[in-house]
Amino acid sequence: MLTLAAYGLALLLDLFVLVIGARFLLQPRAAAIGYGVPAKPGGDAAYLEIKGLRDASTGILGLALLAFAGAHAEAWFMVAAALVPLGDTLIVLRHGGTRAAAFGIHLATAAVVLVSAVLLFLA
Numbered sequence: 001m002l003t004l005a006a007y008g009l010a011l012l013l014d015l016f017v018l019v020i021g022a023r024f025l026l027q028p029r030a031a032a033i034g035y036g037v038p039a040k041p042g043g044d045a046a047y048l049e050i051k052g053l054r055d056a057s058t059g060i061l062g063l064a065l066l067a068f069a070g071a072h073a074e075a076w077f078m079v080a081a082a083l084v085p086l087g088d089t090l091i092v093l094r095h096g097g098t099r100a101a102a103f104g105i106h107l108a109t110a111a112v113v114l115v116s117a118v119l120l121f122l123a
Contacts (some may be wrong), residue, residue: 006119018059024052035099036092075120085110
């Protein structure tokens with residue numbers, strides 16, 4: 001049962017970050033609002049698309065590790081990947097986003113990613 005939960009949560013998180021990346025590629029301004037720091041009108045959309053490509057690639061990498069390298073490799077990937085939402089928390093706070101977005105979205109995501117890593121280490 002633990003293995004199923006570990007793989008299921010990891011799969012869900014990998015797919016989630018892939019979807020977030022796709023949203024930044026397809027609807028960059030709306031995605032930026034959801035991130036917690038709206039893009040400036042007339043700003044350079046290329047940076048939002050770069051974020052989308054990197055997020056989508058990260059999701060694909062996680063899926064590949066889960067499928068081909070197993071739980072232990074995915075667990076280490078999740079530990080490293082948790083740095084992204086931790087950094088996002090600081091970015092949102094530094095650039096005028098709300099504390100609710102910083103802590104409720106990004107810090108909470110980091111915590112869930114770390115829980116996923118622990119479950120994968122135990123699987």
